Amino acid sequence: MKSIKRILTLIAIGFITFGAVKVKAQCANCAAAVESNHKAGDNTTKGLNNGIMYLLAAPYLAVAAMGLIWYKKYRRKNVKLDVPHEKLNLN
Numbered sequence: 001m002k003s004i005k006r007i008l009t010l011i012a013i014g015f016i017t018f019g020a021v022k023v024k025a026q027c028a029n030c031a032a033a034v035e036s037n038h039k040a041g042d043n044t045t046k047g048l049n050n051g052i053m054y055l056l057a058a059p060y061l062a063v064a065a066m067g068l069i070w071y072k073k074y075r076r077k078n079v080k081l082d083v084p085h086e087k088l089n090l091n
Helices: 002-018 028-039 045-074
Strands: none
Touching: 028 045
């Protein structure tokens, strides 16, 4: 069962990594302003789009880092549970 989960995880990571498509992360007003500047001869359109993508990814990376720190700090190791093997009476 664990090997199936690992294989599916690797396949998902592969799709995410190699299936990336370039996107334009601009609102309609920004896109119109950049397009008019590009037609006028300004070549900063790619830099603006990359900056917007950077600002979009930053909160996700921060949350992922906090989650990793929380997981590493609060996971339990070698927990032994002494549960008696008795029938439970729920009446």
